[in-house]
Amino acid sequence: MKQYSHNYTPVADAAEDLYRVTRLLANDCIDAALSLVNDARGKLLLYLSRDNMVEDNDVADGWVRASEVEELINQKEG
Numbered sequence: 001m002k003q004y005s006h007n008y009t010p011v012a013d014a015a016e017d018l019y020r021v022t023r024l025l026a027n028d029c030i031d032a033a034l035s036l037v038n039d040a041r042g043k044l045l046l047y048l049s050r051d052n053m054v055e056d057n058d059v060a061d062g063w064v065r066a067s068e069v070e071e072l073i074n075q076k077e078g
Contacts, residue, residue, distance in 0.1 A: 002068065010047040021033045
């Protein structure tokens, strides 16, 4: 059975973009800051539109998909 963990990469990328926005705003680079805000927003929307589960068999506290557990149980009962 596959084991999964959560992929926080898009959120981390958006957070980095937003930090860069603060630096741009401090230097009055409004247009560049606005562009980065929109990029960060896009990354967050992409994150929210996915389940963000990545296969990871090298994690101690990962999880399995409920559908796979149900399938395994049904195979053993059948």
